[in-house]
Amino acid sequence: MHSKELLQEAFGRLPGLVGQILDGLNETDLQRRPSGNGNSIAWLVWHLGRVEDAQVASASGLEQVWTAQAFVSRFALPLADSDTGYGHSSGQVDAVRAPRDLLLEYYQAVHRQTARILDTIDDSGLDRVVDTRWDPPVTLGVRLVSILGDCLQHAGQAAYAKGLRAGTAAAGGA
Template sequence: MQSKELLLDTFGRIRETVEETLDGVDAVALVRRPAGTGNSIAWLIWHLGRVEDVQVAEVAGLEEVWTAQDFSGRFGLALPVSDTGYGHSSAEVDAVRAESADLLAYYDAVHRQTIEFLRSLTDEDLDRVVDTNWDPPVTLGVRLVSTFADCLQHVGQAAYVKGLGYGHK
C-alpha cells in the first residue's frame, strides 16, 4: 500500500462517519447542546469541515471550499468568513445553525477537494516542509495526519452526542 492510499482510506472514514452521524438528525437535534454547554452536532460537523478545508487548501495551494463554492454565503452564519471555530465562546457555538443536508453538502465538497489533492501526492511529497514555525518544522505528512486526527476526534464527538440521545428526532 502506498502512503496516499492509506491517507485516502483514513480521510474516507471521516466522510463515512459524518454521513452516519447526520443521518436521521433533525434541525432541533443538530443544535441541542449536551448539558447546555457542550458542542452541538451542527457545530462539531461544521468545525471539522472548516478544519479540513483550511488545512488542506493551504498545503495544496487552493482556495478554501468555504469561500470558493460560497458555502459561507449559503450558511449565512453570524461569524467572520474566515472563522473555523477555534476558541469559540458559547454564543459563537450557538451561532452555528444549519440543516443536515447543508452540513453534509459542505463536508462532501471539502472531502472531494481533499481526495483530489491526496491522489496527486507521491511519498516524497509528504516530506515537504509546510510550516517552519515549529521545531522540528512540520512536513506535509505530519500536517495531514494531524488534520485527520483532529477531524476524527470531532466526528467521534458528534456521533457520541447523537448516541446520548441529543441527536435523535
C-alpha cells in the first residue's frame, strides 16, 4: 500500500463516522452539552469539518469549502467567517447551532475536497513543506496526519456524547 492509499483509507472513514454520529439526532440532541459545559455534538461536528477544511485548503493553496460553497452564509453563525472553533468560550460553543442535515452536507463537501487533493499527491509531495512557523517545518504528510488525528478525536468525542444522551454505548459501536 502506498502512502496516498493509506491516507485515502484513513480520511475515507470520517464521512461514515460523521454520518453515524448524526443519525437519529434531533436539535435538542445536537445542542446538549455533556455535564452542561462540554462541547455539543453540533459544535464537535462543525469544528472537525472546519479543522479539516481550513487546514487542507491552506496546505493545498485552495479556498475553503466554508466560503467557496457559501456554507458560511448558510450556517449564519455569529462568528468570524474564518473561525474554526479553536479557543472557543462557552458562549461561542453555544452559538454553533445547525440542523443535522446541514452539518452532514458541510462535512461531506469538505471530505470531497480532501479526497480530490489526496488523489493528486504522491510520496514525494508529502515531503513538501507547508508551514515554516515550526521547527522543524511541517510537511504536507505531517499536516495530514495531524488533521486526521484531530478529526478522529472530535468524532470520538461526538460519538461518546451521543451515547451519553441515551445512557447507551457510544455511537457506532466499540
